[in-house]
Amino acid sequence: MYRAAAFALIGTLSLTACGGSDSDDNPLDAGSADSDSKAIVVGSANFPENQLLAEIYSQALEAKGLKVTRKFDIGAREVYYDQVVKGGIGVFPEYNGALLAVAVDKTSTATSTEDINAELKAKLPKSVEILDSAAAQDKDSVTVTAEKAAKYNLKTLADLKSVAKDWTIGAGSEFKTRTQGGVGLKTVYGVEFGKFQPLDAGAQSTLLKLLKDDKVQAANIYTTDPAIVEDKLVVLEDPKNLFSSQNVTPLVYKDAVNDTAKAALNGVSAKLTTEDLLELMKKLVNDKEDASDVAKEWLTSAGLVS
Numbered sequence: 001m002y003r004a005a006a007f008a009l010i011g012t013l014s015l016t017a018c019g020g021s022d023s024d025d026n027p028l029d030a031g032s033a034d035s036d037s038k039a040i041v042v043g044s045a046n047f048p049e050n051q052l053l054a055e056i057y058s059q060a061l062e063a064k065g066l067k068v069t070r071k072f073d074i075g076a077r078e079v080y081y082d083q084v085v086k087g088g089i090g091v092f093p094e095y096n097g098a099l100l101a102v103a104v105d106k107t108s109t110a111t112s113t114e115d116i117n118a119e120l121k122a123k124l125p126k127s128v129e130i131l132d133s134a135a136a137q138d139k140d141s142v143t144v145t146a147e148k149a150a151k152y153n154l155k156t157l158a159d160l161k162s163v164a165k166d167w168t169i170g171a172g173s174e175f176k177t178r179t180q181g182g183v184g185l186k187t188v189y190g191v192e193f194g195k196f197q198p199l200d201a202g203a204q205s206t207l208l209k210l211l212k213d214d215k216v217q218a219a220n221i222y223t224t225d226p227a228i229v230e231d232k233l234v235v236l237e238d239p240k241n242l243f244s245s246q247n248v249t250p251l252v253y254k255d256a257v258n259d260t261a262k263a264a265l266n267g268v269s270a271k272l273t274t275e276d277l278l279e280l281m282k283k284l285v286n287d288k289e290d291a292s293d294v295a296k297e298w299l300t301s302a303g304l305v306s
Contacts, residue, residue, distance in 0.1 A: 039067035040256055043080055043089040046073045048284055048291070049138060049224060049277070053093035053248060055295040056272075060264045061091070063305040077102055085125050090256030091265065096120060096133055097244035099251065111241040117249075129254055131265050133247035134272040138224040140180060140243040141235045142169070148217060149234040156237040160191045160218070170207045171220035173198035181220070184242045193218070223274055226282040248272060264304075271302040 040061055044054035051072050058068045071089060074080045081103045083089045096116045100108050104123050110116045113133055120130050144154055152163050160167075164185075175181035176196050185191040197216050199207050208227050210216045221228065223235055250265040257265070280298055283289045299305040 039069040040090045040261060041069045041071055041088070042091045043074050043083070044072040044093065045077070045080065046075050049281055050093055052280060052284055052291045052295060054091075055291050056268055056299060057091055057093060057250065057265060059292075059295050059299055060268050060304055061261055063299070064260050064264045066261055066264070084251055084253055085128055087127065087253045087255065090253045091261070092251045094130070094249050094251040095138060095246040096130065096249045097139070097246045099130075099249070101244070111244040113245040113247050116245055116247075127254060129252060131250040131252060131262055132269040133249040134269040136224075136248045136272040136274045136277045137246045138222055138248070138274075138277065139246035141221055141223050141238070142185070142218050143211075143221040143228065143233050143235050144218050145211060146232045146234055149236075154234065154236060156239055157185065157189045157191060157242065158239075160185075160236070161189065164191045164193045164218075166194055167217035168195035168197050168215070169193040169218040169220070170197040170199060170210050170216035173200065175220050180243050188240050188242045224277040224281050226278065226286050229278050229282055230286065248277075267304055268299075268302075271304065 042054050042058045042061070044051045054070070054072055058070055061068050074083075074089075077098070080089060080092060081099075084092050096113065097111070100110060100116050100120050100123075104120060108116075108119055110119050117130065117133060124130065142157055142160070148154065152159070154160065154163075169175075169182075171181070176198065177183060179187075182193070182196065185193075197210065204221075204225070204227075207216070207219050207221070208231065211219045211233075212231065221233070221235075227233065228235060248269070250269065252262070252265070276298065280294055283294050284291060296305065
């Protein structure tokens with residue numbers, strides 16, 4: 001999964017691991033009239049989760065007495081990555097696997113957090129670096145209902161081997177032929193589904209209905225989709241790292257951040273879990289709470305702001 005695609009599925013985004021299209025009101029075109037030369041520019045892509053993460057970063061920095069300029073809703077990685085490399089953006093919430101595979105080394109086969117970060121540290125341009133990765137990830141998964149998981153004792157992807165031949169999996173059409181998809185399920189886990197139900201981007205609600213109505217028995221759902229919590233779905237574990245890690249990771253322009261800023265951002269990474277992101281996205285997307293309020297509430301509960 002390449003980041004912005006995740007939230008095209010909930011109807012708020014146009015495609016990451018990233019996407020989106022350039023627009024006339026792109027925040028990078030706003031000029032410098034409203035900027036502070038001493039402020040750290042924090043950017044975000046144009047989907048709700050990334051904007052929320054950028055707000056969390058911004059408030060964490062401000063809590064340490066640092067000035068911040070927000071440049072959210074920028075768009076695709078093709079737009080914002082170069083801006084970070086050139087120093088137009090100082091801090092950006094990235095997803096390490098997508099950053100590596102899309103912007104840094106498209107030939108990389110790294111899948112684990114450790115291997116991905118090692119390659120990023122070796123291959124990123126000298127002007128930028130990644131800070132500590134959070135445990136929180138937003139990545140591809142094969143997900144089933146709680147009823148199916150209990151009935152067939154499903155905990156990991158390997159457990160699907162005995163039932164998949166009689167099941168249908170629902171996913172975006174590209175999932176069928178991707179290594180991190182149907183091809184990999186067969187080669188890595190020996191899992192081959194009897195049928196494949198393709199869906200286009202934007203059809204997440206349809207996919208969830210099909211899953212709950214037992215029209216498909218498994219689904220490719222991103223791991224911070226609020227439906228996982230709302231509908232008590234079960235994300236099957238992936239012990240062999242078929243789906244590459246997508247840890248939330250600060251990408252920073254080195255000259256824009258001092259030790260205080262780095263400590264603040266690493267403090268966020270030390271606390272943020274996938275379960276946290278699930279709950280935060282539920283509040284943001286389902287409950288329609290304001291991103292600033294959601295960010296402040298989490299930072300306070302994590303002991304990062306008072």
